[in-house]
Amino acid sequence: MTPLTLLVLIAGLGLIGWLFARAKAQQLNTGRNALHSLPGHHGWYLALWIVLPALAGVFIWGIISPGLIHAAVMADPAAANLPAFDLERNAILSEAYSLANNPAAIAFNPDAEKLVPAVVAAKSKFGAIGAVLALLLAFSGGGFGYTRLSASFQARKKVERVVLLLLLAASLLAVLTTVGIIASLLFESGLFFSKVNPLEFIFGTHWSPANGSFGAVPLFWGTIFIGAIIAMIVAIPLGLMSAIYLTQYAHPDVRRWMKPMLEILAGIPTVVYGYFAALTVAPLVRDFAVMIGVSNPSTESALAAGLVMGIMIIPFVSSMADDSIAAVPQAMRDGSLAMGATRSETIKKVLIPAALPGIVAGVMLAISRAIGETMIVVMAAGAAANLSANPFASMTTVTFQIVQLLTGDQEFDSAKTLSAFALGLVLFVVTLILNIIALRVVKRFREAYE
Amino acid sequence: MSNPANNWQSPDAEKRLARRYSAERRFKLLGLSAVGLSMAFLVFLIGTMLIGGLGGIDWAFLSGSDSTEPDTAGVWGAVKGSLLTMVVTIALALPMGVFAAVYLEEFAPRNRWTDIVEVSINNLAAVPSIIFGLLGLAVFINFLGMPRSSPLVGGMTLALMTMPVIVIAGRNAIKAVPPSIRDAALAIGASKVQTVFHHVLPLALPGILTGAIIGMARALGETAPLLMIGMRAFVSTPPSGITDPATVLPMQIFLWSDEVDRAFVQNTSAAILVLLAFLLTMNGFAIYLRNKFETRW
Numbered sequence: 001m002t003p004l005t006l007l008v009l010i011a012g013l014g015l016i017g018w019l020f021a022r023a024k025a026q027q028l029n030t031g032r033n034a035l036h037s038l039p040g041h042h043g044w045y046l047a048l049w050i051v052l053p054a055l056a057g058v059f060i061w062g063i064i065s066p067g068l069i070h071a072a073v074m075a076d077p078a079a080a081n082l083p084a085f086d087l088e089r090n091a092i093l094s095e096a097y098s099l100a101n102n103p104a105a106i107a108f109n110p111d112a113e114k115l116v117p118a119v120v121a122a123k124s125k126f127g128a129i130g131a132v133l134a135l136l137l138a139f140s141g142g143g144f145g146y147t148r149l150s151a152s153f154q155a156r157k158k159v160e161r162v163v164l165l166l167l168l169a170a171s172l173l174a175v176l177t178t179v180g181i182i183a184s185l186l187f188e189s190g191l192f193f194s195k196v197n198p199l200e201f202i203f204g205t206h207w208s209p210a211n212g213s214f215g216a217v218p219l220f221w222g223t224i225f226i227g228a229i230i231a232m233i234v235a236i237p238l239g240l241m242s243a244i245y246l247t248q249y250a251h252p253d254v255r256r257w258m259k260p261m262l263e264i265l266a267g268i269p270t271v272v273y274g275y276f277a278a279l280t281v282a283p284l285v286r287d288f289a290v291m292i293g294v295s296n297p298s299t300e301s302a303l304a305a306g307l308v309m310g311i312m313i314i315p316f317v318s319s320m321a322d323d324s325i326a327a328v329p330q331a332m333r334d335g336s337l338a339m340g341a342t343r344s345e346t347i348k349k350v351l352i353p354a355a356l357p358g359i360v361a362g363v364m365l366a367i368s369r370a371i372g373e374t375m376i377v378v379m380a381a382g383a384a385a386n387l388s389a390n391p392f393a394s395m396t397t398v399t400f401q402i403v404q405l406l407t408g409d410q411e412f413d414s415a416k417t418l419s420a421f422a423l424g425l426v427l428f429v430v431t432l433i434l435n436i437i438a439l440r441v442v443k444r445f446r447e448a449y450e
Numbered sequence: 451m452s453n454p455a456n457n458w459q460s461p462d463a464e465k466r467l468a469r470r471y472s473a474e475r476r477f478k479l480l481g482l483s484a485v486g487l488s489m490a491f492l493v494f495l496i497g498t499m500l501i502g503g504l505g506g507i508d509w510a511f512l513s514g515s516d517s518t519e520p521d522t523a524g525v526w527g528a529v530k531g532s533l534l535t536m537v538v539t540i541a542l543a544l545p546m547g548v549f550a551a552v553y554l555e556e557f558a559p560r561n562r563w564t565d566i567v568e569v570s571i572n573n574l575a576a577v578p579s580i581i582f583g584l585l586g587l588a589v590f591i592n593f594l595g596m597p598r599s600s601p602l603v604g605g606m607t608l609a610l611m612t613m614p615v616i617v618i619a620g621r622n623a624i625k626a627v628p629p630s631i632r633d634a635a636l637a638i639g640a641s642k643v644q645t646v647f648h649h650v651l652p653l654a655l656p657g658i659l660t661g662a663i664i665g666m667a668r669a670l671g672e673t674a675p676l677l678m679i680g681m682r683a684f685v686s687t688p689p690s691g692i693t694d695p696a697t698v699l700p701m702q703i704f705l706w707s708d709e710v711d712r713a714f715v716q717n718t719s720a721a722i723l724v725l726l727a728f729l730l731t732m733n734g735f736a737i738y739l740r741n742k743f744e745t746r747w
Contacts, residue, residue, distance in 0.1 A: 160643040164553075173546055173550065174571045177570075184589055238487060242484045244481050245482055250485075262488055267668075269672070269725060269729070270672075270673065272495075275703060276498065279715070343477075343478075347477070365576065369576075378704075399674070402678075406678055407678075421588070424581055431577065
């Protein structure tokens with residue numbers, strides 16, 4: 001029995017229980033106010049008693065059974081002549097497992113092929129035991145639930161308590177994710193820092209993981225140069241001016257069309273931007289570099305990646321600026337216009353200064369987004385860890401190196417792969433700080449005008 | 451003649467006024483050119499892809515799988531991988547996101563613990579996507595031993611990423627339902643849970659779905675976290691289940707863009723057009739839902 005059929009079977013039993021309990025409750029409903037809860041609640045009560053224990057059983061069995069299957073396979077005579085060496089044995093075993101899952105595949109190792117019948121037998125045996133166990137739990141849970149049903153039974157309260165628990169569990173998932181991110185990054189970074197001095201990592205200026213030197217300053221510089229300098233030089237003026245034009249000057253009809261158009265820029269996948277940066281923008285930038293007399297420019301430049309990233313960020317800056325300008329009280333604008341200032345004077349002297357905290361917070365959020373951006377730099381920025389301020393040079397970033405270190409062949413305890421998690425930790429902490437400060441500024445700014 | 455300083459018709463004042471008006475026009479023009487430049491870039495990008503890729507889209511391309519030969523390579527394998535991944539993502543992220551939103555908006559007590567939940571959701575929405583990839587690699591693959599490059603792990607990773615988006619959209623939609631609806635339901639004897647599930651949630655559903663579709667569109671275009679969990683395998687047959695090795699559409703674009711063979715350029719642009727068509731449809735549907743069902747109370 002496959003897991004899917006088992007789940008469908010459990011769901012079917014739950015449905016039967018629901019219908020059955022509802023019918024029973026309707027029977028008990030002899031007159032006005034005879035029942036405490038609606039028949040539907042009785043139905044849900046019984047269904048929960050059938051499904052939840054069975055699912056718990058399936059879950060627990062799913063954790064235990066691989067060990068039991070493994071033991072059964074190892075006890076099989078075919079496994080007697082397996083090599084004692086762990087790595088080799090595990091390779092043969094995992095091949096046998098995948099062969100058992102997919103009979104059409106061709107075996108590389110004859111030992112693995114011999115093991116297949118044993119694996120199949122053990123799997124079906126323990127699968128059947130698990131299924132019987134789950135069904136047993138479903139029936140006993142259902143039986144217990146059924147004995148509780150009566151006219152005065154408060155089924156609604158019990159069902160609603162389960163619903164509330166479910167809602168609580170869902171909201172805890174967010175906390176669990178945060179904890180999971182922090183824990184896994186800290187754990188792997190801890191392993192890394194037990195091999196490499198943290199000070200060397202943060203202050204070292206030479207990055208070459210293949211040779212064991214992990215000075216990350218060139219990566220930090222590349223990230224800041226591309227994400228926080230070049231991209232922002234593009235995104236801040238364009239985003240801010242677009243927001244000002246669309247909110248202060250454009251006809252409402254124009255705005256209704258232009259704003260979603262501008263937002264398309266934010267919806268285009270980053271891999272498309274990356275491809276565009278590498279294929280179209282980078283050669284243009286290179287030709288431009290040749291034209292202004294830069295000797296020997298590289299095809300992968302910080303400028304190309306930063307330019308395209310800046311374009312991607314425009315709608316982000318623009319919508320943040322839009323919000324903060326809209327939050328400035330109308331009275332301030334009216335006052336300035338009534339004094340005889342022109343629109344542009346009002347914008348420059350009144351609206352922007354008043355909206356500045358919000359705009360700055362928006363820019364910080366934009367920077368945090370830009371430095372965490374991956375695909376554009378992976379496809380357009382290059383791998384060389386240069387520490388230079390030349391925008392035509394190839395430069396690498398934190399995200400690029402994470403991708404570089406974790407794709408391809410990897411063994412999980414080498415300093416090389418672990419360093420990716422240390423870089424991830426730095427990235428996480430920096431974006432977190434930027435976000436927290438920005439959100440706090442925005443909040444205080446909103447309160448100031450309310 | 452009165453005092454010349456008060457004379458608005460004096461040549462001096464007129465000159466000053468003309469200067470201010472021309473500054474006004476310059477500023478307006480600057481704004482217009484900022485919008486124009488952004489639009490021009492969008493047109494340039496889409497135009498480049500259309501010119502490069504439109505010729506490459508035919509039935510063989512749409513129904514084929516990845517291949518080492520640019521002529522026979524197609525996107526169906528990647529599209530199917532994307533669909534399977536999205537099914538996993540939506541099956542996990544939508545219920546979890548909606549439940550969390552309902553809890554936080556309707557049931558959560560105002561205390562420290564709720565603040566922690568709120569702060570962590572807001573921060574998760576801004577965490578770089580590649581960090582979710584690291585989480586998926588460390589927890590799902592290394593710790594739980596789930597199959598690498600499978601839509602299951604990819605979908606779970608993207609679900610963690612999409613959930614905060616759905617929670618935030620869901621909370622806004624639930625907040626927009628007026629209290630009078632709740633009061634009316636409670637007044638005729640509905641329990642709190644009944645009020646929420648029978649009255650508030652159905653009214654908030656269009657808003658929640660709009661947010662969910664936008665979140666899904668983002669997840670569909672995402673590449674970086676999937677790169678971390680190894681969904682960059684060369685897959686020449688479409689995956690048949692959520693545990694088979696698979697690749698997704700953005701990843702296929704990335705893989706093809708890396709090919710040395712120049713003939714893959716057309717394939718890459720064509721795959722980008724397919725991806726953009728999917729995203730446009732999803733966003734269009736979200737806008738349609740919002741316009742059709744948006745209620746102003």
